Amino acid sequence: MPSIRVVNLKKYFGKVKAVDGISFEVKDGEFVALLGPSGCGKTTTLLMLAGIYKPTGGEIWFDDQLMNDVPPKFREIGMVFQNYALYPHMTIYENIAFPLRAKKMEEGEIKKRVYDVAKKLMIEKLLDRKPGQISGGQQQRVALARALIKQPKVLLFDEPLSNLDAKLRMMMRAEIKKLQEDLGITSVYVTHDQAEAMTMASRIVVFNKGKIMQYGTPDEVYRNPKNLFVATFIGNPAMNLIRNLSYIRKDGRAFLISKSLHLELPEDVAKKIEEAKKQEGLVLGFRPEDAEIVHEESGLGFWAYVYVLEPLGRDLIINLKVSETDELIKVFAESGVVVDKDEKVFVKLRPEGIHVFDSETEELIV
Numbered sequence: 615m616p617s618i619r620v621v622n623l624k625k626y627f628g629k630v631k632a633v634d635g636i637s638f639e640v641k642d643g644e645f646v647a648l649l650g651p652s653g654c655g656k657t658t659t660l661l662m663l664a665g666i667y668k669p670t671g672g673e674i675w676f677d678d679q680l681m682n683d684v685p686p687k688f689r690e691i692g693m694v695f696q697n698y699a700l701y702p703h704m705t706i707y708e709n710i711a712f713p714l715r716a717k718k719m720e721e722g723e724i725k726k727r728v729y730d731v732a733k734k735l736m737i738e739k740l741l742d743r744k745p746g747q748i749s750g751g752q753q754q755r756v757a758l759a760r761a762l763i764k765q766p767k768v769l770l771f772d773e774p775l776s777n778l779d780a781k782l783r784m785m786m787r788a789e790i791k792k793l794q795e796d797l798g799i800t801s802v803y804v805t806h807d808q809a810e811a812m813t814m815a816s817r818i819v820v821f822n823k824g825k826i827m828q829y830g831t832p833d834e835v836y837r838n839p840k841n842l843f844v845a846t847f848i849g850n851p852a853m854n855l856i857r858n859l860s861y862i863r864k865d866g867r868a869f870l871i872s873k874s875l876h877l878e879l880p881e882d883v884a885k886k887i888e889e890a891k892k893q894e895g896l897v898l899g900f901r902p903e904d905a906e907i908v909h910e911e912s913g914l915g916f917w918a919y920v921y922v923l924e925p926l927g928r929d930l931i932i933n934l935k936v937s938e939t940d941e942l943i944k945v946f947a948e949s950g951v952v953v954d955k956d957e958k959v960f961v962k963l964r965p966e967g968i969h970v971f972d973s974e975t976e977e978l979i980v
């Protein structure tokens with residue numbers, strides 16, 4: 615299977631810079647997700663990989679072959695869309711066989727291939743039915759079978775699970791992942807759902823407004839986000855942010871402060887903020903699992919009051935505020951933890967869970 619390399623790829627529609635100079639590579643057999651909000655250029659990128667859109671600039675390489683001018687039918691690509699558009703009057707068998715009929719393949723070979731791929735996707739028993747007689751999840755499998763039947767070397771997915779209900783979506787994402795691992799077909803998977811990207815892909819291209827915000831493994835983009843966009847787009851509940859902080863040194867000790875917050879910083883964090891030469895407009899970020907609620911001042915942390923509780927069965931989310939006007943902070947606690955509404959508590963932070971951003975550039979400082 616080919617590797618894919620995209621170099622400074624651009625697609626402009628008049629004044630709209632849908633894709634604005636992106637570069638990334640996908641290894642042979644790898645499963646990479648393109649993740650970002652609606653309208654950020656994901657589909658446009660996928661359609662350029664497929665050869666349906668011609669790039670405004672830049673290069674697309676499959677291994678060492680430049681693909682820019684190679685027509686779609688010679689790219690050996692399979693595509694799966696959100697709207698799988700099966701032919702309603704044809705049986706499932708005929709729907710899957712359709713791309714091979716167009717190639718005028720011999721009947722015996724078609725039958726063998728259809729049964730083969732139907733078996734992989736566990737839809738052998740549905741081959742005689744029409745699309746209207748099977749469920750949404752089964753229809754999605756048929757669409758996948760139709761993409762696989764030509765034995766593509768690259769698979770492109772565009773939000774293929776968006777039409778399914780939440781439960782089915784979670785089932786299908788595990789199945790698609792397993793299938794991709796078994797087949798080893800180089801795959802690019804477009805989604806706006808961070809949980810889908812995190813659970814399925816070996817690496818994630820995080821996109822915003824036609825540009826790449828970060829490219830890394832799920833663990834890297836979760837643990838070490840490079841900027842505020844990635845920090846808040848990845849993770850649910852999102853990373854907590856406390857904005858408008860100033861950095862000060864007093865009697866050799868370093869603090870992040872606002873009107874209502876006073877956080878003493880570890881020396882290594884303080885050093886990095888000093889190196890960045892930023893003292894105002896700092897943003898503190900930490901994930902809900904990187905804090906703990908305690909009843910007395912203890913180490914790194916700050917005081918806040920309990921706003922509302924959200925029980926989740928296994929966990930409890932404690933929502934807090936530093937002051938009346940501040941945004942909510944969410945902290946995970948074990949379901950047995952006892953706190954009262956409006957109680958003043960100490961939010962104790964794990965030192966390695968602390969991030970500090972520059973609100974002007976939105977880039978990570980620490």
Ligand SMILES: Nc1ncnc2c1ncn2[C@@H]1O[C@H](COP(=O)(O)OP(=O)(O)O)[C@@H](O)[C@H]1O
Pocket residue numbers: 627630631632650651652653654655656657658659
């Ligand atoms: N054919 C087109 N003509 C003009 N503008 C387009 C076209 N396709 C997409 N766009 C614009 O390009 C941007 C990116 O679109 P798209 O790639 O579909 O985003 P995504 O798939 O991430 O939701 C959007 O602003 C969209 O309106």
Ligand SMILES: [Mg+2]
Pocket residue numbers: 653656657658
């Ligand atoms: Mg799209």
